[in-house]
Amino acid sequence: MAHVARLPELPYADAVFDAAVGNFVLNHVGRPLVALAELRRITRPGGRVAVTIWRSPGAPGQTLIGRAARAAGLTRPDWLPALAPHDDFPRTPEGLAALLDAAGLLGAECSEVAWEHRCDPDTWWAGAERGIGAIGQVLNGGGAEGMAAARHAYDDLSAEFHMRDGLLVLPHLALLAHGRA
Template identity: 40%
Template sequence: MARPETVDEGQHMVEFAEFERSGWARRSRTYDDGFGAMTAGLHGRLLAEAGVGPGVRLLEVGCGTGRLASAAVGLGAEVVATDAVPEMVAEAGRLLPEVVRAELPGLPFEANGFDCSVGAFVINHVPDPVAAVRDLARVTVPGGAVVLSCWDALTANRAQGVFFDAVAEAGAARPAGLPDNAPFTPYATPEAFAGLLRTGGLTGVEVHRVGWTHRVAPDRWWRAVLTGTVLTSSLIEGQDEPTVRRIRERYDALTARWAESDGTVAMPVAALVAVGRSTG
């Protein structure tokens, strides 16, 4: 039996959703070229897991600026893309034929309307992960794939983990007003992620660890994270100038271990890809 939601938990969900929406609204014009380019390294795998091809009716949730949905259109899929942030919907509309402003959970679609559903790094940003999975299962045809990704542990996902390490080594305190934890945090392991999909009504669940390398100039990656993430950037933006300088010094020292001869760094990236089947 599900544990009843308390008033505090409900308020935390509301506050977290607002924190995310306002943060992504400010980054709608700067996300794609920096951090979005790194996340795109997983798009091919997500589309393959979903079985996307000509004529497939695909729903993408949390589409951001539309990179993944655009790739699906290129494969011949019939795509409906959604995002909860109006500014992201506007950006995605530059690339895509149909973008809908929609919350997850709370999708404005009838049951069994799509052959598959995909969410690239969105489940870790929603206020109620269980309800979100149930909503995706609802709108996906029986037997259709629901494919979701989240980041792996920071010890493996060094492209992001290096920022948290730099903050810690600089002795920086957590800025006031940040959410303590994302609602998804308890599900951020392969076993727990699989359990989340099963609790949300999916069957045949599998979770895969996927890694790739993101090559980028260290200065550019610093700017990409500050202008293309919400929580990670807030850990730095909320500091005074001397503290930001200390964090940057530690970041430069830490990223030097991945330095390439051309001046870039080869950053290890790691994610979890979860796949389940709707039962209708």
């Protein structure tokens, strides 16, 4: 049976699950180590904790909109929260494995996963344009003029990913890690 809850404070007793999974969640919490330790807390001894995160630096396809924003001169708004340096960690296989170790997970292993995401250029742009994620806040922080400049840069930069059918083929990189509680 699957359970859905919100980190970093899960409403479960200690050691009640055989496994816990955080799929791309550590990219969106203010204290990744605390969140990972919470996943370990609810997992029975010997149970598995598995997580995925976006790799950084990312593949050219997944960084496309960010590159377009930078080309348009847009920057991260001051009000947009960022991780405190002591809460941050390298988004590399070694960095994520070290985070699992620090959270008390045993036998931590991490591998890189690569794939090509195929989508329509307007669809890929639409989420960020609507304000989804940090990149969406960067785009919207530039106002209508900044958004238009970023879209123009996006159209230029995305040319390298266009296929004959009009879709984009965007290379992506993620990290998949697991350890035992």
